Amino acid sequence: MRLTKWIPIFIGISLLAAALFFAGQSPAARSAPAPQQDADPATAQAFTRGGCAACHTIPGVPGAAGLVGPNLAAIGTDASTRISGLSAEGYLRQSILEPAAFIAPVCPNGDCPANVMPPNLSERLAGSDLDLIVAYLLTLTGEGEFVPLAYDLVPIEIVRPPEASITPFAEPPKTYGDAEVLLGKYLFFDPRLSGDGGISCATCHQPDKAWTDGLALSAGYPGTLYFRNTQTVLNTVYNQGYLYWDGRMDGTDMPTLMRDHLTEAHFMNMDGRLMTERVKQVPEYVQLFQDAYESKPSFGKILNALTAYVYSLNSTPSAYDTGTLSPDAQAGLEWFTGKAGCATCHSGDTFSDGNFYALGVPENTDIWADPLRHITFRRFFRLFGVPNYAELETDPGLAALTGWEEDWGAFRTAPLRELVHTAPYMHNGVFATLEEVVQFYNQSMQLELTGEEIGQIVAFLESLSTELPEVEVPALPGYQLRTLGDNR
Numbered sequence: 001m002r003l004t005k006w007i008p009i010f011i012g013i014s015l016l017a018a019a020l021f022f023a024g025q026s027p028a029a030r031s032a033p034a035p036q037q038d039a040d041p042a043t044a045q046a047f048t049r050g051g052c053a054a055c056h057t058i059p060g061v062p063g064a065a066g067l068v069g070p071n072l073a074a075i076g077t078d079a080s081t082r083i084s085g086l087s088a089e090g091y092l093r094q095s096i097l098e099p100a101a102f103i104a105p106v107c108p109n110g111d112c113p114a115n116v117m118p119p120n121l122s123e124r125l126a127g128s129d130l131d132l133i134v135a136y137l138l139t140l141t142g143e144g145e146f147v148p149l150a151y152d153l154v155p156i157e158i159v160r161p162p163e164a165s166i167t168p169f170a171e172p173p174k175t176y177g178d179a180e181v182l183l184g185k186y187l188f189f190d191p192r193l194s195g196d197g198g199i200s201c202a203t204c205h206q207p208d209k210a211w212t213d214g215l216a217l218s219a220g221y222p223g224t225l226y227f228r229n230t231q232t233v234l235n236t237v238y239n240q241g242y243l244y245w246d247g248r249m250d251g252t253d254m255p256t257l258m259r260d261h262l263t264e265a266h267f268m269n270m271d272g273r274l275m276t277e278r279v280k281q282v283p284e285y286v287q288l289f290q291d292a293y294e295s296k297p298s299f300g301k302i303l304n305a306l307t308a309y310v311y312s313l314n315s316t317p318s319a320y321d322t323g324t325l326s327p328d329a330q331a332g333l334e335w336f337t338g339k340a341g342c343a344t345c346h347s348g349d350t351f352s353d354g355n356f357y358a359l360g361v362p363e364n365t366d367i368w369a370d371p372l373r374h375i376t377f378r379r380f381f382r383l384f385g386v387p388n389y390a391e392l393e394t395d396p397g398l399a400a401l402t403g404w405e406e407d408w409g410a411f412r413t414a415p416l417r418e419l420v421h422t423a424p425y426m427h428n429g430v431f432a433t434l435e436e437v438v439q440f441y442n443q444s445m446q447l448e449l450t451g452e453e454i455g456q457i458v459a460f461l462e463s464l465s466t467e468l469p470e471v472e473v474p475a476l477p478g479y480q481l482r483t484l485g486d487n488r
Contacts, residue, residue: 038062041478043136046129048192048479057108059140062281062481070104070112074142092134151480153287161185163207163471164312169321170349172237176308179292184309186285186474187302192278193262195269198222201261201306204230207471210421211313216429217366217373224266225372227364227380227395229429232422235415237311241354245411245427246397251354254311255303262303266376272299284477315417319463332460335453340441342457351416351464356398358410360444363394364428395428420465434458 038044038060047053053064057071079088079095083102086094094101104112160178164185176184187193191200204218205211211232213219218226228245236243236254243249249257261267262275279285279297289297292305319325325333337343347353367373381389384400398407411427425431431440438457442449449457 038481039136041480043132045476045478046132047136048197052133058137060136062479068107068109070107072137073140076138076140077142079137088138089134092137093130096130096133151283151482153290154283154477155287155291156182156284156477158182158291161309161312161471163469164309166314166316166469168235168237168314169317170238172311174237174311176312177292179288180305180308181312183285183288183292184305184307184312186288186476187279187306188309189474190476192476193268193270193275193302194221195271196222199268201268202473205233207473208468210234210418210465210468212422214423216364216424220266220376221269223372224376225370226266227367227373227377228427229424231414232418233310234313234315234418235350236313238349242412246401247356247412248401254307255300258303258306258310259299266380272302275299275302278479281479281482282477283480316466316469318417318466320460325463326459328456328459329463330460331453332456332458332463335449335457336460339453340438340447340449340457341445342441345413346416352413354413356407356410356412358397358406358408359441360409361411361426361428361440362430364430367395367428368393397427416461416464418465418468419461421468434461 039047044061047058047061047064052058053061055068056064057073058064059073075092076088079091082091082104083094091102100114103114106112158179160181164181188201188205191197191203193200199221204213206213211234213230216229218228218230220226231245236251241247241251243251243257249260259272262270263272276297276299279289279302286297289295289301293301295301319329320333336346345353345355345357367377377395378389378392381392381396381400386392386396386400394409396408398410399405401407414425414427419425419434423432423434425434425437431437435454435458438449438454438461441447442454
């Protein structure tokens with residue numbers, strides 16, 4: 001099996017910079033001697049994002065003691081012998097980007113099997129991590145003694161993230177301390193909280209898309225595809241009823257929702273115990289847990305920190321809130337609350353009554369056209385005990401929870417703030433524009449709105465969106481290997 005057969009799918013959110021790294025170096029510099037200490041933090045972080053430690057033994061990389069894939073202790077030397085005419089650097093790059101080209105001869109448990117490493121890494125990799133990974137692997141010649149870096153706690157300046165400092169438009173039921181929110185932000189963007197180190201919460205909840213992903217149907221965990229639209233996490237603190245499109249989670253229990261997203265196979269596929277150990281390997285995180293909770297990292301505190309960050313994300317006042325609606329938007333508000341009757345369900349601070357309605361939204365045929373989505377769809381409803389789940393061709397919605405026929409196809413009223421940034425729309429992303437949404441309601445509910453009135457309602461809906469704040473993605477701290485028995 002090839003050395004990369006066992007590097008998980010996110011072998012680095014980014015894998016591209018060895019060309020740049022080597023561009024200014026001589027051939028002699030490329031064959032550097034074995035390092036005398038662990039990989040530097042940036043390189044260790046690249047391996048972390050790649051999830052390499054799960055399957056490979058890699059000297060000098062904290063936690064990299066995997067016994068599944070080839071031992072890489074001498075790969076800097078071995079790589080030059082694998083394919084005639086291909087340099088060690090070329091082999092390493094090819095084995096990451098074309099994993100089926102060559103299968104390494106020996107793995108810790110015998111012959112290395114083929115077709116294990118995902119073949120589409122080139123579609124997922126970008127940035128400097130590839131350069132860092134390749135450059136470090138080239139130094140591994142099976143010689144030299146590695147001296148671990150000292151594990152010392154590293155303080156981070158406690159500053160509340162600007163996006164979590166927006167004054168909410170209603171009194172929140174709870175506020176959170178700056179250290180807790182800051183810790184939650186780091187964890188929200190950290191792919192080490194997923195099973196293969198490949199995705200983070202921010203993968204599907206992206207700040208520049210109002211904390212959605214811009215897809216009709218969520219991508220889910222690598223190797224799965226989901227069958228519903230990703231909802232924004234903005235203003236979540238005000239949605240104290242039921243969460244998810246089908247309402248399967250109590251909105252007052254956000255830590256449990258966080259737990260489900262982190263641990264369920266089709267979301268982030270992570271074991272809470274392993275997650276906690278990964279976090280303990282990051283001295284900056286250990287210090288932040290001390291600052292936020294006066295305790296060491298724990299799974300429960302990870303969930304609390306993520307909750308603190310998400311609950312602190314709110315919209316800024318819109319034109320509707322400030323009373324600065326355009327003439328068209330003002331007219332649209334009158335239709336919204338009057339003739340169209342939208343305000344009957346779209347009410348409150350977020351324009352959602354939290355109730356469930358079967359509206360006859362068209363099915364998204366992409367669910368059944370894609371095998372991965374189809375499998376996820378059927379598995380999901382099998383777990384809910386939906387009768388004849390294998391024959392389903394429509395999404396049961398709330399009925400999957402209640403078992404009541406009248407709830408078939410019923411979904412929670414979607415909040416309306418930041419609509420401009422959260423297309424496409426409905427539980428299955430079947431409508432690309434707000435005009436399509438209003439047209440659907442006009443026809444299905446026989447509202448008899450004119451074209452001008454529809455345009456004015458759209459103008460009002462657009463007025464509920466604001467200019468999104470720029471969110472600085474944190475530079476994630478790297479691992480430091482703790483001394484065995486260190487129970488910090």
